[in-house]
Amino acid sequence: xxxxxxxxxxxxxxxxxxxxxxxxxxxxxxxxxxxxxxxxxxxxxxxxxxxxxxxxxxxxxxxxxxxxxxxxxxxxxxxxxxxxxxxxxxxxxxxxxxxxxxxxxxxxxxxxxxxxxxxxxxxxxxxxxxxxxxxxxxxxxxxxxxxxxxxxxxxxxxxxxxxxxxxxxxxxxxxxxxxxxxxxxxxxxxxxxxxxxxxxxxxxxxxxxxxxxxxxxxxxxxxxxxxxxxxxxxxxxxxxxxxxxxxxxxxxxxxxxxxxxxxxxxxxxxxxxxxxxxxxxxxxxxxxxxxxxxxxxxxxxxxxxxxxxxxxxxxxxxxxxxxxxxxxxxxxxxxxxxxxxxxxxxxxxxxxxxxxxxxxxxxxxxxxxxxxxxxxxxxxxxxxxxxxxxxxxxxxxxxxxxxxxxxxxxxxxxxxxxxxxxxxxxxxxxxxxxxxxxxxxxxxxxxxxxxxxxxxxxxxxxxxxxxxxxxxxxxxxxxxxxxxxxxxxxxxxxxxxxxxxxxxxxxxxxxxxxxxxxxxxxxxxxxxxxxxxxxxxxxxxxxxxxx
Amino acid sequence: xxxxxxxxxxxxxxxxxxxxxxxxxxxxxxxxxxxxxxxxxxxxxxxxxxxxxxxxxxxxxxxxxxxxxxxxxxxxxxxxxxxxxxxxxxxxxxxxxxxxxxxxxxxxxxxxxxxxxxxxxxxxxxxxxxxxxxxxxxxxxxxxxxxxxxxxxxxxxxx
Ligand SMILES: Cc1cc2nc3c(=O)[nH]c(=O)nc-3n(C[C@H](O)[C@H](O)[C@H](O)COP(=O)(O)O)c2cc1C
Numbered sequence: 001x002x003x004x005x006x007x008x009x010x011x012x013x014x015x016x017x018x019x020x021x022x023x024x025x026x027x028x029x030x031x032x033x034x035x036x037x038x039x040x041x042x043x044x045x046x047x048x049x050x051x052x053x054x055x056x057x058x059x060x061x062x063x064x065x066x067x068x069x070x071x072x073x074x075x076x077x078x079x080x081x082x083x084x085x086x087x088x089x090x091x092x093x094x095x096x097x098x099x100x101x102x103x104x105x106x107x108x109x110x111x112x113x114x115x116x117x118x119x120x121x122x123x124x125x126x127x128x129x130x131x132x133x134x135x136x137x138x139x140x141x142x143x144x145x146x147x148x149x150x151x152x153x154x155x156x157x158x159x160x161x162x163x164x165x166x167x168x169x170x171x172x173x174x175x176x177x178x179x180x181x182x183x184x185x186x187x188x189x190x191x192x193x194x195x196x197x198x199x200x201x202x203x204x205x206x207x208x209x210x211x212x213x214x215x216x217x218x219x220x221x222x223x224x225x226x227x228x229x230x231x232x233x234x235x236x237x238x239x240x241x242x243x244x245x246x247x248x249x250x251x252x253x254x255x256x257x258x259x260x261x262x263x264x265x266x267x268x269x270x271x272x273x274x275x276x277x278x279x280x281x282x283x284x285x286x287x288x289x290x291x292x293x294x295x296x297x298x299x300x301x302x303x304x305x306x307x308x309x310x311x312x313x314x315x316x317x318x319x320x321x322x323x324x325x326x327x328x329x330x331x332x333x334x335x336x337x338x339x340x341x342x343x344x345x346x347x348x349x350x351x352x353x354x355x356x357x358x359x360x361x362x363x364x365x366x367x368x369x370x371x372x373x374x375x376x377x378x379x380x381x382x383x384x385x386x387x388x389x390x391x392x393x394x395x396x397x398x399x400x401x402x403x404x405x406x407x408x409x410x411x412x413x414x415x416x417x418x419x420x421x422x423x424x425x426x427x428x429x430x431x432x433x434x435x436x437x438x439x440x441x442x443x444x445x446x447x448x449x450x451x452x453x454x455x456x457x458x459x460x461x462x463x464x465x466x467x468x469x470x471x472x473x474x475x476x477x478x479x480x481x482x483x484x485x486x487x488x489x490x491x492x493x494x495x496x497x498x499x500x501x502x503x504x505x506x507x508x509x510x511x512x513x514x515x516x517x518x519x520x521x522x523x524x525x526x527x528x529x530x531x532x533x534x535x536x537x538x539x540x541x542x543x544x545x546x547x
Numbered sequence: 548x549x550x551x552x553x554x555x556x557x558x559x560x561x562x563x564x565x566x567x568x569x570x571x572x573x574x575x576x577x578x579x580x581x582x583x584x585x586x587x588x589x590x591x592x593x594x595x596x597x598x599x600x601x602x603x604x605x606x607x608x609x610x611x612x613x614x615x616x617x618x619x620x621x622x623x624x625x626x627x628x629x630x631x632x633x634x635x636x637x638x639x640x641x642x643x644x645x646x647x648x649x650x651x652x653x654x655x656x657x658x659x660x661x662x663x664x665x666x667x668x669x670x671x672x673x674x675x676x677x678x679x680x681x682x683x684x685x686x687x688x689x690x691x692x693x694x695x696x697x698x699x700x701x702x703x704x705x706x
Binding site: 013014015018048052199200201202203204239277278279280281282283294295296297298299300356358359360364365366396430432434438443446447449450453454456 | 572573574575576577578580581608611612615616617618619633634635636638639640671672673676677678679680688689690691
C-alpha cells in the first residue's frame with residue numbers, strides 16, 4: 001500500500017446504501033480526481049460503522065472528523081474544504097453528542113470518552129475490506145504465517161486453550177477443547193464451519209465483522225484447519241447478508257491469488273480452501289446440527305446428539321463449528337499470545353465481548369468491551385443514559401434465547417460464569433434496554449411468537465409447547481387469563497426445557513420463567529385486576545365480553 | 548420481482564442455468580432453489596420437478612425443502628414484497644403501530660397478496676438491521692425508524 005495523506009471512509013451498511021452512500025462514494029472519487037488529489041487521498045466503503053443516526057457517514061482520518069448525513073451534493077464542498085484546504089467543512093459534521101460504537105472508540109483515543117477495548121473489531125471501519133493489502137498492512141496473515149512456520153498444530157490448540165477463549169455463539173463452550181476433540185478424532189476428512197447465520201433478533205455483530213474485516217475470518221479458519229487437520233471450510237452466511245457474502249467472496253478470491261488459501265500455504269505443505277454457503281431464511285439453521293443439515297441440502301432440522309459434530313458433523317465427518325466472533329479472536333491470540341489475551345476480561349471469561357445496544361437509551365449501536373462489564377456501566381457510559389424521562393426496567397440479553405434481566409441485577413458482571421450463577425444468560429450479545437413503559441407480558445408474547453414461528457416442528461414438545469405458551473400469554477394480554485394459566489405456563493416451560501431436542505425449545509420458555517420470577521405481581525395484575533399496569537396490552541377480550 | 552405463471556421453456560432454462568452454475572449434487576439444492584426463486588419470483592411446481600430431475604432427488608424432498616425456508620415461496624407473490632420485522636427490538640420501538648398502519652393502508656393481513664397483484668405483505672423474524680427499528684423492507688430496499696405516518700409515502704414509491 002502506498003502512503004496517503006488522508007483516508008476517507010464512507011459507511012455502507014444496507015441503511016446507508018439505501019440513503020445514497022453509493023452516490024456519495026462515486027461523487028467523492030470524482031471530486032478527489034477533479035481536485036487532483038488522487039495520489040494523496042484514499043477512499044473506501046466500509047460497511048457498518050456502528051452508528052445509524054446520521055448516515056451515510058463519511059469519516060476522514062487521521063483526524064477522525066465525522067460528517068453525516070452526507071448528500072451527494074455536499075461532497076464537492078466537503079472535498080474542497082477539508083481535503084484541499086485542510087479545514088472542517090462547516091455545517092456538515094455529524095452531531096457530536098451521539099457518539100457510539102466504533103466511533104466512540106476513535107474518540108476515546110482522542111481522550112474524550114472511556115475506551116472500549118477492540119480486539120475483534122480492531123480493523124473494522126479502519127481498513128478497506130476489499131483490499132487484502134490493507135489487511136496485510138495491519139498485521140493481517142501474520143498469525144497464520146507464524147503458526148505454519150513456527151508452531152505445530154498441537155501448539156496452536158494449546159495456545160487457544162491457555163487463552164481461555166470461549167464460544168461467542170451463545171453457549172460459551174471452550175474453543176480449545178472443541179478443537180482438541182476434532183484433532184483427536186481419526187479421519188481422512190475434517191471440516192471447519194464458520195457459523196455466520198446470525199439470526200438472533202437484535203444481533204448484528206457478526207455482520208459488522210464480516211463486512212468490515214472479512215480476511216480475519218479467512219485467516220482464523222485457516223488456523224483452525226491447520227490445528228485440527230482439516231483442509232476444507234464452509235462459511236454459512238445468513239441469506240439476508242448480501243454485502244457480507246459479496247465481501248467474503250472477494251476476500252477468498254484475493255486470498256487464493258496471494259497464496260493464503262489453496263495448496264501449500266506459506267510453503268508449509270498445508271492446504272486449505274473455503275466455500276461460502278448462503279442461508280435461505282430460517283433461524284433454526286444457526287443451531288450447529290441444523291446448519292450442517294442445511295449445507296447438505298436438506299431441511300434445517302437439528303440432529304439428535306450425541307454424536308456431536310466434533311465426531312459426526314458435515315457429511316458424517318469430524319467438524320469444528322465456531323461463531324464468527326469466536327473466530328475473529330483467534331488471529332490476535334496467536335499473534336500476541338495467550339498471556340496477552342488474558343489481560344482482558346475476567347479470569348473465567350477472558351477477552352472482550354461485542355454487544356449491540358438497543359432500545360430506550362440515548363445512543364444505540366455496537367460496542368466491544370472487556371468481559372465482566374456491568375449493565376449499569378453499559379447504559380451509563382456507552383448508552384449515554386436512558387432516554388429522557390424514562391427509567392430502566394429490564395434488559396433482554398442475547399436475542400431471544402437470552403434472559404430478561406431485571407434492574408436489580410444490573411450490577412452483575414457480564415461474563416459467562418457470573419451470569420450463570422445469577423440464573424441469567426449472556427446469549428449472543430444483544431442488549432435490548434427497556435424502560436418502564438415496557439409490559440413484561442407483551443414482551444414475552446412477542447418473544448414466544450418468534451419461537452412459535454421459528455420452531456422447525458420436528459419435535460413435539462417444542463412445536464406444541466411454543467404454540468400453547470404463546471396462546472396463554474395472548475390470553476393474558478387480552479384480559480381473559482386465569483390464575484391457573486400461570487401454573488400451566490410453568491409446567492409447559494419445564495416441558496419445553498427438559499423435553500425439547502435442541503436449544504431452541506430448551507431456551508424458548510426462559511422469558512416466561514424470568515417474568516414470573518422477577519415480575520410476578522405485574523403478570524398477576526393482568527389476571528386478578530384485569531389491568532395492564534403499563535397500559536400496553538389491549539385487554540380487548542375483556543371489553544368484548546363486557547360489551 | 549416477476550410474477551405470473553411462467554411458461555415451461557422459461558422455467559426449464561432458468562433451472563438449467565442454475566444447475567450448471569451450482570452443480571447437480573444434493574449439496575447444490577439450496578443454492579439452486581435460491582437462484583430459481585430469485586429469477587422467477589417463486590418456485591412453481593414445474594421448477595421443483597425440473598430441479599428434482601436434474602439433481603436426482605424425490606419430489607417429497609424438494610417440497611420439504613422448499614416449504615422450510617422463508618426465502619422460498621411456492622406461490623406467486625405480488626410485484627412488490629413488503630417484509631415487516633416483528634421481533635422484540637423493533638416491537639419495542641413502535642412496531643405494533645407500524646404493522647397496523649401497513650395492514651390498514653394495504654388492506655392486507657400478513658401472508659396475503661393483494662388482488663391486483665401489486666403487494667405481498669409478509670412478517671419476518673429479525674431482518675438484521677436492528678439498530679434502526681422498526682424496520683420494513685420493500686423488495687430489497689431497507690427503511691429504518693419507520694413511523695405510521697411515513698407508510699403512504701413509502702408505498703407510493705412502488706407503483
Ligand atoms: C436455536 C439456536 C440458534 C442458534 N443460532 C446461532 C447463530 O445464529 N450463530 C451462532 O454462532 N451460533 C448459534 N447457535 C449456537 C450454535 O449451535 C453453536 O453452539 C455455535 O455456533 C458454536 O460456536 P462457538 O463455540 O464459537 O460459540 C444457535 C443455537 C441454537 C440452539
